[in-house]
Amino acid sequence: MHYTLLMHELGLMTGVMSSVTEAARNAGAVRVTDITLSVGEMTEAISDALEFAFEVLSEGTICEGAKLHINTIRPKSRCQECGAEYEHDRFHMTCAKCGNPFTELIAGKEMQIDSIEVDL
Amino acid sequence: MQIDLEQPILAKNDALAEENRVLFAEKHVFVLNILASPGSGKTSTILATIEALRDEFNIAVIEGDIASSVDSEKIKAQGIAAVQINTGGACHLESNMIRKALDVLDLDALDLILLENVGNLVCPTDFDLGENSKVMILSVPEGDDKPLKYPGIFQVAEAVILNKVDTMPVFNFNEEAFTDAVRQLNPQAPIFRMAATTGEGVEEWANWLAEKIRAIQ
Numbered sequence: 602m603h604y605t606l607l608m609h610e611l612g613l614m615t616g617v618m619s620s621v622t623e624a625a626r627n628a629g630a631v632r633v634t635d636i637t638l639s640v641g642e643m644t645e646a647i648s649d650a651l652e653f654a655f656e657v658l659s660e661g662t663i664c665e666g667a668k669l670h671i672n673t674i675r676p677k678s679r680c681q682e683c684g685a686e687y688e689h690d691r692f693h694m695t696c697a698k699c700g701n702p703f704t705e706l707i708a709g710k711e712m713q714i715d716s717i718e719v720d721l
Numbered sequence: 722m723q724i725d726l727e728q729p730i731l732a733k734n735d736a737l738a739e740e741n742r743v744l745f746a747e748k749h750v751f752v753l754n755i756l757a758s759p760g761s762g763k764t765s766t767i768l769a770t771i772e773a774l775r776d777e778f779n780i781a782v783i784e785g786d787i788a789s790s791v792d793s794e795k796i797k798a799q800g801i802a803a804v805q806i807n808t809g810g811a812c813h814l815e816s817n818m819i820r821k822a823l824d825v826l827d828l829d830a831l832d833l834i835l836l837e838n839v840g841n842l843v844c845p846t847d848f849d850l851g852e853n854s855k856v857m858i859l860s861v862p863e864g865d866d867k868p869l870k871y872p873g874i875f876q877v878a879e880a881v882i883l884n885k886v887d888t889m890p891v892f893n894f895n896e897e898a899f900t901d902a903v904r905q906l907n908p909q910a911p912i913f914r915m916a917a918t919t920g921e922g923v924e925e926w927a928n929w930l931a932e933k934i935r936a937i938q
Contacts, residue, residue: 608812609844616730624724638730645843645873691872693905702908712730712847718723 610650611658613712618658621717625663630719633667637716641674642691643709648673667717676709734848737816741823741851748828751934752836754814754850756874757858759840762884764792765917766858767835771801773927778832778934783822785814785839792837802826813844816851833934842871854933860885865895868902875906880913882926887916 617638625633636655640646648671659665679686680696681704687697695702729735745752757763771780781802784793788807796803804822806814814836826834836852838845857878859867862885868875875881881903889896903912911929915922 608810609847612811612813612844613730613847616733620726620728620730620732624726628722628724630722643873643876645846692869692902694876695905695908702904704908714726714728714730716723716725716727721722 610646610654613646614651614654614658617655617714618662618664620714622663624717625719628719628721630663630721632720633664633717634720635668635670635718636664636714637670637672639672639674639711639713639715641676641709641711643676643706644712646712672715674708674711676706678704678706680704731848734816737820738849738851741816741819744823744828745834745851745853746937748831749938750828750831750834751854751937752834752850752852753930754836754838754845754852754855755858756838756842756845756855756878757840758842758860758863761840761858761860761863762917763837763840763858764795766882766884766915767796767837768799769915769917769920769923770835770927770930771796771799773923774833774931774934775801777931779830780833780835781826781831782835782837783819783826784837785818787811787839808839812839812841813848814838814850815848819850832938833930842867842874846873846877853937854879856880856882858882858884859899861888861892861894864892865899865902868899868906872906875903875910878907878910880911880926880929881907882913882915884915884917886914887919887921 621636652669655669675688677688680701682701683699685696685698694704696704755763782796783804785806787810790805793803793805804825806818806822855877857874913922913926915926
């Protein structure tokens with residue numbers, strides 16, 4: 602695995618772990634069993650690398666053994682000319698309906714912790 | 722028991738970035754976040770930009786590198802304030818690092834801060850630092866296919882600098898393919914053709930940036 606990529610996901614996962622741990626402790630939990638994230642395809646975070654980073658970082662913590670669920674969010678844009686909303690890949694932003702290049706990304710940049718499941 | 726968090730992963734970074742942004746606006750300082758690969762000519766571009774704009778604006782530079790102070794010394798040699806951040810392995814700058822660097826700069830006396838991010842086409846893309854604008858530099862020897870391989874960085878950039886255009890005959894760079902790929906990803910970004918070390922194209926780029934700086938003063 603590429604060094605900077607792993608560094609990137611380690612950094613992101615460190616943030617996830619600290620938020621999750623805080624929320625779990627506040628709830629009086631003894632164990633985190635599930636963590637659900639939403640990650641947009643237009644971000645630089647890679648699911649496999651996030652999972653690997655999670656395994657490394659969760660060892661010996663309240664999160665050890667928890668299942669990591671990652672919802673991948675497909676990119677979606679709105680055309681500023683005709684108003685159409687359309688899904689697309691990472692590379693083609695122009696309006697799928699009228700071909701106008703001026704568009705606004707409305708989904709695909711997410712990097713969010715949705716929810717966690719804990720044992721009390 | 723389920724706990725709903727709905728919290729951005731980078732919540733801490735984003736909150737600090739917002740504080741930086743408010744501070745920059747208060748002080749009327751324009752902050753430019755410069756993203757590019759190692760060896761693309763970030764420091765040369767910064768030096769050329771300083772040369773073009775130093776008569777009109779007070780400029781400082783924040784240099785992000787994994788290690789060393791080679792770059793900040795080059796800037797200081799030109800009589801410009803420079804702060805070196807060593808990320809110690811981290812692949813990008815984060816907003817708390819910027820905040821620390823600001824402590825040693827006199828924001829009241831500055832019009833422009835050039836932030837040289839860590840040389841990397843991937844990670845810096847996702848981290849907001851509170852800057853006014855992001856610009857990305859691609860150099861000709863890196864190849865015309867980079868927008869296809871690293872779409873994210875071309876999408877977040879407000880402008881793209883194509884550097885080292887003087888080497889185009891040697892590297893078989895397909896400029897049309899490059900321009901088309903950038904247009905697909907980011908139709909609104911201007912592409913500035915430049916050779917920072919010879920001065921070619923610097924004026925056009927500097928004029929674009931100067932307009933942006935004047936607009937917030």
